[in-house]
Amino acid sequence: MRAEYGKLMMWFFLISDALTFSGFLTAYGFMRFKFEQSWPVAEAVFTHFPGVEGDQPLLYVALMTFILIMSSVTMVLAVNAGHEKKQGAVAWWMLATIIGGAIFLGSQAWEWYHFIQGDKGAIELADTRILKVADADGHVLSFSQMVHGEAGHASNHEEEFNQSDVFAAFKANPNWKLIEPGKAGAVYEHAEAMALLGQGAEIVQGANMHRNEYGHKLFANFFFFITGFHGFHVFSGVVFNFILFYNVLLGTYERRGHYGMVEKIGLYWHFVDLVWVFVFTFFYLV
């Protein structure tokens, strides 16, 4: 078969990498299925958009998806220009691809920051279950809204709350209840909720590997692991793209007579976009 050795090997690497990511995503689905009641609904977790107050589900991650698709397009344009041996055009499109990748990485850092910092806060029971505080209509309340009342924000905005203030506010409002974050999670009316709190409970703000305010602790672990592993791929891709860009400027591929290397790294870069398409669906949409 007439396929170039390097290209074939890149494809084989991508097949194995695709299987690795499938392993992660199916494991995520498996655990989510098992802990359905305490598994957070993604739209309730990723609600921030830079400079906008209030809940904006999906918009930010949609923007990140757009940026990555765009940088995939500039990569195809670079490969295309390489076939036509246009050194200047390859350089410009490579530069655009590097910038797209860098913006994506920055966006991901921003999202991690807000995920770790926390949004509304939650209460962890003695049996490690995470419960959200909701008003009579079932709207989830932030600690800020609980403690500051009308002056509070829908997000805690990095304010650290005192456990006793949060519990006192809950006790003083008999129509508030505790709800499990999952799709079919349990609902505890006020009297029942007070009994649960009496058995020992703590407030949780933000997320780490041990616990998170959004729901089951595995949710945060999978979030860090899958988006982190994908982000590492993007970072590696940006480094490869930079090396390519540098060599295009030096005229390495002009002297070699072909831009095959741009094509091979291009395959890797599209694969990173491809994986994100699946992460977007299974982490944020489904």
Place this chain on the structure above:
Amino acid sequence: MGEHAHPTGTAWIWKIFWLLLAITAVEVALGIVKPEFLLVQFAGTSLLNLIFIGLTLVKAAYIVMYFMHLKFEETFLQWTIYLPVLILIPYLTFILIAEGAQIYAA
């Protein structure tokens, strides 16, 4: 067999771009609105989730076939890449969903 005709120019690239963008926009709109009539249970999940998965596979197919040029490679190379992925990933998904249903029921 043999190498398939490769499109020239850049118009085809932008066509794929608009297509991917449109599919993503539809996904995001459905994800925000979550129309009531699509939330009916079907094949173990909601119809909406199946639509999301279907649209994702369409996006993936366009990226692999056009952006990654696989449609224009040798037929033999195409199947060398398609077969392991198309056999192993559905198999992995199937066994984990089956096992997950068992564990959830237990």
